Amino acid sequence: MNIPNRPEYLKTQVEVEKLRTLHSELVEVDAFERQIKELFFIDNHAFIGMPKEEVYATTDFENYVATKKDAFIHVYFPWLNTIVRTVDAGDYYRLKTNRNQDLITAAEQKKLHDYKVAVLGMSVGSNIAFVLAQAGISSRIILADFDELDTTNLNRILAGVHQVGLNKTIVAARHIYEDDPFAEVTLLPEGVNEANLEELIKAGEVDCIIEEIDDIPFKIHARLLAMKYKIPVVMVTDNGDGVVLHVERYDLGHDKIWGKPHAYYEQKLADGPMTKEKAGSIIMNDIVGGVHRVDPNMIKSVKRVLARELVSWSQLGSAAILGAVVATYTVKEIALGKGTKRDIRAWISPESVEHGNHTVS
Structure with a gap:
């Protein structure tokens, strides 16, 4: 079987449902919620160091989550038969390179x-x-x-x-x-x-x-x-x-x-x-x-x-x-x-x- 060698990007729920229909043994991973929690601290420095569960109970966090609720994309890896809900490209790069600072500005x-x-x-x-x-x-x-x-x-x-x-x-x-x-x-x-x-x-x-x-x-x-x-x-x-x-x-x-x-x-x-x-x-x-x-x-x-x-x-x-x-x-x-x-x-x-x-x- 000829399996594609790059991911597929699904932007609508219709596309996701179609993929589920085509692949009955599809593995689904939801990274989005954890990623939003990470992004919150990156974008809200005042909360750094506070107990995380207390932060997640604040209205600031609730409002932040609301602004990000649609900022995701589904990425399908054909060779793994796995689909991942993840933040979009811009936020992903911010997350991925955050720990490079200030070794790399x-x-x-x-x-x-x-x-x-x-x-x-x-x-x-x-x-x-x-x-x-x-x-x-x-x-x-x-x-x-x-x-x-x-x-x-x-x-x-x-x-x-x-x-x-x-x-x-x-x-x-x-x-x-x-x-x-x-x-x-x-x-x-x-x-x-x-x-x-x-x-x-x-x-x-x-x-x-x-x-x-x-x-x-x-x-x-x-x-x-x-x-x-x-x-x-x-x-x-x-x-x-x-x-x-x-x-x-x-x-x-x-x-x-x-x-x-x-x-x-x-x-x-x-x-x-x-x-x-x-x-x-x-x-x-x-x-x-x-x-x-x-x-x-x-x-x-x-x-x-x-x-x-x-x-x-x-x-x-x-x-x-x-x-x-x-x-x-x-x-x-x-x-x-x-x-x-x-x-x-x-x-x-x-x-x-x-x-x-x-x-x-």
């Missing part, structure tokens, strides 16, 4: 809400996309990946065994919609290429690229496009328990790829097919920063992959989550106009917490 939150991010690659990328959504960043987000979820992905992708076989963009989008049913998620389930990426950029749909694609030639082409259209690129590469962060501020005039002239990589592409050996050298030396920077156990894993003793290289869920946190912070800083360094490579690891430092170049 209201003015900053508006900028972050409107900032458009394209997340390319849904391994580490799916975690990044979800953490962005949690933070209220990029209400219009693009997710790209042609691959389907396998059980071996579940050590690092936020998903369940019931989703095995689904396209990874669908898995990620559903997770985002359950967190924010009013998000606008564009899916590229056939994957991303130079043509559709450039089309999205030219249409004004991309303010920042988070590039998590395995294919080295595409990584290069994506940066050449970003350079052409002055789009910042953020990339996180897992490295054992840690990650390597790359920030390339093409929006600020940066004109290199991984610290080298772009002509160097254009020549690499012109020299013929990108073999595993060439790709491995670029990853180890240009991206991670040399063999001395690579986690020793990661090197063992790669050797076993090349010897066909492992199906694919090892990746940890903890590193994927760390990468999501690091990437989200980086996107937040870029979106808010903070930081002017055009080329950053940082090695971030739990070990650096123990030793009280981390390394940046």
Whole structure:
């Protein structure tokens, strides 16, 4: 059965009744009453700290509820066969981002809400996309990946065994919609290429690229496009328990790829097919920063992959989550106009917490 991958929004009781008729086992959740109670304290600071039951007995609360009685919408999640009565989009966003204050100011939150991010690659990328959504960043987000979820992905992708076989963009989008049913998620389930990426950029749909694609030639082409259209690129590469962060501020005039002239990589592409050996050298030396920077156990894993003793290289869920946190912070800083360094490579690891430092170049 072909199940829609975005919520449906029901504004009338007639639509709700029709849905009930069509789905006899429909699960119904009413979040609205609790949400109104939360909103009351947000909008009426004088009552903060008072016993809640006393507040709910006041005429102020009664009058507030009366003003909000019709400010709801029903959201149907087809993949869950669940309908939720919830506050409308504006109040939902206020609730969802309220606990961000004053770590993120209201003015900053508006900028972050409107900032458009394209997340390319849904391994580490799916975690990044979800953490962005949690933070209220990029209400219009693009997710790209042609691959389907396998059980071996579940050590690092936020998903369940019931989703095995689904396209990874669908898995990620559903997770985002359950967190924010009013998000606008564009899916590229056939994957991303130079043509559709450039089309999205030219249409004004991309303010920042988070590039998590395995294919080295595409990584290069994506940066050449970003350079052409002055789009910042953020990339996180897992490295054992840690990650390597790359920030390339093409929006600020940066004109290199991984610290080298772009002509160097254009020549690499012109020299013929990108073999595993060439790709491995670029990853180890240009991206991670040399063999001395690579986690020793990661090197063992790669050797076993090349010897066909492992199906694919090892990746940890903890590193994927760390990468999501690091990437989200980086996107937040870029979106808010903070930081002017055009080329950053940082090695971030739990070990650096123990030793009280981390390394940046």
